[in-house]
Amino acid sequence: MTTAAPLLRRPGVVLGIRYAAAIALTLFFDFPIYWLFIISFKTPDEIFHYPPVWYPKSIQFANYGVLFKDGDANTVLNSLVLAGVSTVLAMLLGTICAYGLVRFKTGGENLAVWIISQRMMPPIAIVFPIFLLYVWFGWVDTYQGLILLYTAFNLPYVIWMMRGYIEDIPIELEESALVDGCTRWQVLWRVVFPMARSGLFATSVFTFVFAWNDFLFALVLTRTEVITYTVQVTHYFGGQSNFWAKIAAMSVLGTVPVFFTVATLQRYLVRGISMGAVKG
Amino acid sequence: MTGMAQTPRMVDAGSLVPLPGHAPDRHFKYAVVAPAVFILLLIGLFPLIYSLIKSFQHITMLEEDTSFAGLANYIELFRDARLWQSLLHTAIITAIALPLELVFGLLMAQLFLERLPGRQIFVSLLVLPTVIAPIVAGATWRLMFDNRYGPINQIIGWIAGHPVPALWTVSPHLVYPAIIVCEIWQWTPFMFLILLAALSNVDKSLTEAAEIDGAGYWRTFFKIVLPAIWPVMAIAILIRGLDLVRIFDIIWALTQGGPGTMTETISIYTYVQGFNQFETSYTAAIAFLVVVLLTVIVLWALKRMGLAK
Numbered sequence: 355m356t357t358a359a360p361l362l363r364r365p366g367v368v369l370g371i372r373y374a375a376a377i378a379l380t381l382f383f384d385f386p387i388y389w390l391f392i393i394s395f396k397t398p399d400e401i402f403h404y405p406p407v408w409y410p411k412s413i414q415f416a417n418y419g420v421l422f423k424d425g426d427a428n429t430v431l432n433s434l435v436l437a438g439v440s441t442v443l444a445m446l447l448g449t450i451c452a453y454g455l456v457r458f459k460t461g462g463e464n465l466a467v468w469i470i471s472q473r474m475m476p477p478i479a480i481v482f483p484i485f486l487l488y489v490w491f492g493w494v495d496t497y498q499g500l501i502l503l504y505t506a507f508n509l510p511y512v513i514w515m516m517r518g519y520i521e522d523i524p525i526e527l528e529e530s531a532l533v534d535g536c537t538r539w540q541v542l543w544r545v546v547f548p549m550a551r552s553g554l555f556a557t558s559v560f561t562f563v564f565a566w567n568d569f570l571f572a573l574v575l576t577r578t579e580v581i582t583y584t585v586q587v588t589h590y591f592g593g594q595s596n597f598w599a600k601i602a603a604m605s606v607l608g609t610v611p612v613f614f615t616v617a618t619l620q621r622y623l624v625r626g627i628s629m630g631a632v633k634g
Numbered sequence: 635m636t637g638m639a640q641t642p643r644m645v646d647a648g649s650l651v652p653l654p655g656h657a658p659d660r661h662f663k664y665a666v667v668a669p670a671v672f673i674l675l676l677i678g679l680f681p682l683i684y685s686l687i688k689s690f691q692h693i694t695m696l697e698e699d700t701s702f703a704g705l706a707n708y709i710e711l712f713r714d715a716r717l718w719q720s721l722l723h724t725a726i727i728t729a730i731a732l733p734l735e736l737v738f739g740l741l742m743a744q745l746f747l748e749r750l751p752g753r754q755i756f757v758s759l760l761v762l763p764t765v766i767a768p769i770v771a772g773a774t775w776r777l778m779f780d781n782r783y784g785p786i787n788q789i790i791g792w793i794a795g796h797p798v799p800a801l802w803t804v805s806p807h808l809v810y811p812a813i814i815v816c817e818i819w820q821w822t823p824f825m826f827l828i829l830l831a832a833l834s835n836v837d838k839s840l841t842e843a844a845e846i847d848g849a850g851y852w853r854t855f856f857k858i859v860l861p862a863i864w865p866v867m868a869i870a871i872l873i874r875g876l877d878l879v880r881i882f883d884i885i886w887a888l889t890q891g892g893p894g895t896m897t898e899t900i901s902i903y904t905y906v907q908g909f910n911q912f913e914t915s916y917t918a919a920i921a922f923l924v925v926v927l928l929t930v931i932v933l934w935a936l937k938r939m940g941l942a943k
Contacts (some may be wrong), residue, residue: 375745376756383760383823389785390774406785451670458663465667472678474932476880478901479921482908483681486688506677509670538662567767569883570901574909584769588887591773598777605770616765620758624831627764627824631869632831 390609393602394418401598417599421607426600429586430607435497436572436582437565440504445558447505448512449520453546455513456520457528466517473510480507481574488575495577503575504565511564511629512557518630519553520546556622559615566612583608682925689919694912707919716895717920720903721927726810727899728878731817735874736867738818739825746826747833757827764823772887775816779803779888803888809897816884821874828870832863868939875935879928900924 361367392410393401394417400407421427451469454460461468484503485494493499523546531541547554572582587604590597616623624632692703711717742760746753763771778784779802790798802812836859844854860867882901885891891898891906898906904924908917 369750372745372748372750376750379742379745380756380759383763383819385785386774386778386819387762387766389778390770393777402783404782406783406788408785447670447673450666454663454666458666460663460667465671469670469674471929471932472674474876474928475678476901476924476928478880478882478904479685479924479928480677480681482904482917482921483685483688484677485908486914487681487684502673503677506673509674513670542666563765567769569767569769569886570905574905584767587769587773591776591887598783601773602777605773609766609770612765612767613762616761617758620754623761624827628828628831628866628869629873631866632828632835 387609390602391606393598394606396599398599417603418607421600421603426586426604427607429581429583429604430611432580433566433582433584433608436500436504436580437562439497440501440508440565441558441562443501443505444508444512444561445554448509449516449547449550449554450542451509452513452516452520453542456517457525466513469510469513471510473514477507477570481571485574494575495579497580499575500571500580503571504568507568507571508561508564512561515557515560515626515630516550516553518625518633519550519557522553523549552622556619556626559619559622560626563612563615566608682922685918685921688915689922691915693914703915707916708923710916711919711923716898717900717903719895720898720900723897724879724881724899724901727813727817727881728875730810731814731821732871732875732878734814734818735822735825736871738822739829739870742822742826743829743833746830757830761823761827763820764827766820768820768883769887771820772816772884775812775819775884776803776888779812804893806893806896809889809893813885813888813897816888817878817881820884821877825870825874828866829863832866833859836862872932872935872939876928876932879931 395413395415396407396410397414397416400410418427455466455469481503488494488499491499527549528541528545531545532538536544567584568582569584569588572580572585573588576582576585583604587601587608590600590604619626689707690702690704691700692706693700746757750756766774778786781787781799781801784802786802787798787800790800800808802808840858840862841854844858849857880901881899882905885897885899885902889897891902895903900920904917904920907913907920
């Protein structure tokens with residue numbers, strides 16, 4: 355670049371414009387989240403003030419206090435149990451299945467394609483017959499009902515992702531373990547699981563978040579006992595407007611854990627959301 | 635551990651090293667796959683068959699009439715204007731939101747492609763909308779869009795110079811823009827993140843060589859960059875396209891399909907038929923139609939994008 359470079363070509367100017375754009379985008383994408391969080395800390399007077407209050411005078415936790423006092427906050431624990439147990443099950447069954455697909459080509463490419471096609475099923479078309487079945491079994495509003503459904507729903511994802519991670523493991527390690535006298539199952543536990551641990555970790559976080567963020571399955575299959583936080587949020591809709599504080603506080607309770615879990619896997623984020631299309 | 639208990643015979647390695655193709659491996663190769671396939675059949679295939687049977691009957695949740703209706707429910711599908719409208723609404727939302735997410739995501743990825751101090755912080759902040767629950771995203775925008783106490787009308791009012799009392803989630807003219815803004819807000823970061831990674835992986839020497847040869851920016855982009863990122867971009871489009879076709883949560887939070895049935899998508903309509911109108915057999919027929927439609931779309935898309943093997 356010479357000093358005669360046009361204004362828009364000067365490195366400093368270009369960098370300035372890029373920063374301005376980056377800041378504007380950050381405002382657009384993060385202001386609504388800020389707004390949600392800030393409402394949860396506002397007093398009713400501040401929430402229903404015209405013009406809107408852009409930041410509260412003081413941070414107060416009364417809106418959260420109400421949720422804990424009424425027991426509404428327990429729905430977060432329901433989400434935790436459902437997402438946690440179904441994640442463990444899906445990871446365990448999905449990873450050994452992926453191992454079979456990779457190392458033994460069980461069922462060939464057809465089985466792998468059938469499994470991933472299950473992921474593309476529209477949830478509404480699955481959940482309706484499942485609901486009828488669960489009514490029959492008496493499984494509506496039970497932990498096992500939703501855990502089974504979340505496990506099944508996440509299995510294709512886990513199998514698909516773990517297939518990629520297992521392919522990355524050098525096969526020589528497994529072969530030498532076999533030579534050392536390990537059984538196939540021992541190879542799985544002592545070599546494959548430890549070698550794939552970063553993949554296991556990243557995939558389980560995504561699996562957990564998918565179940566945690568689910569709304570439709572929980573809406574259809576819960577009544578009172580195992581209501582998740584996502585369903586609880588919608589219970590405050592349509593009522594009196596003083597439920598705003600509850601909508602915001604309940605949403606924040608459910609969102610903060612997701613932010614923390616996702617923050618732990620920056621490195622695997624792209625591979626996880628692109629279903630392995632990008633290997634970061 | 636449970637797997638080991640079920641198949642104790644596998645443990646008898648003895649002095650022989652099990653080689654691929656060795657007898658115990660044949661059991662092992664099916665034993666590892668069996669539990670997952672069993673669950674998928676139980677939850678994926680069994681309900682489908684079950685609802686197919688129900689769809690030929692007369693059942694509502696109030697009346698257990700199991701006599702067979704033949705194709706009556708399927709003939710009714712073709713006469714059901716509300717069903718076709720809901721499919722149209724789904725198509726409209728997908729056709730508008732998907733290209734916008736793609737283009738905005740690509741532009742954002744271009745912005746952050748070159749070195750920018752603090753880039754990692756920006757990227758971390760920008761992906762936040764994508765990881766929150768869609769129902770929470772909808773709830774958030776419901777609060778944002780409130781005609782009196784929400785910040786959107788306030789900001790528009792500043793620009794317009796007078797108060798704007800737009801009813802975003804009620805007015806027929808504004809519900810679609812509201813849904814699409816919320817949808818784009820939540821999922822553009824998803825496109826952005828994937829495309830940023832894809833662009834970063836493009837071989838720099840190729841684009842530099844093209845520029846030295848005198849190819850302009852757009853020519854380089856369409857001839858070199860786009861083909862290089864296409865496999866990844868196609869999967870991102872497929873994932874988002876499928877999610878858009880089954881969109882439910884955001885609309886449920888913002889409009890519940892209203893005003894009237896104006897924003898009813900196929901998922902919302904199916905839900906309403908099954909759980910508000912209690913039309914069991916008819917809903918089973920709709921659910922089956924949805925599965926067939928989506929299967930056709932997916933197969934077509936996979937073929938079209940050159941992803942099917």
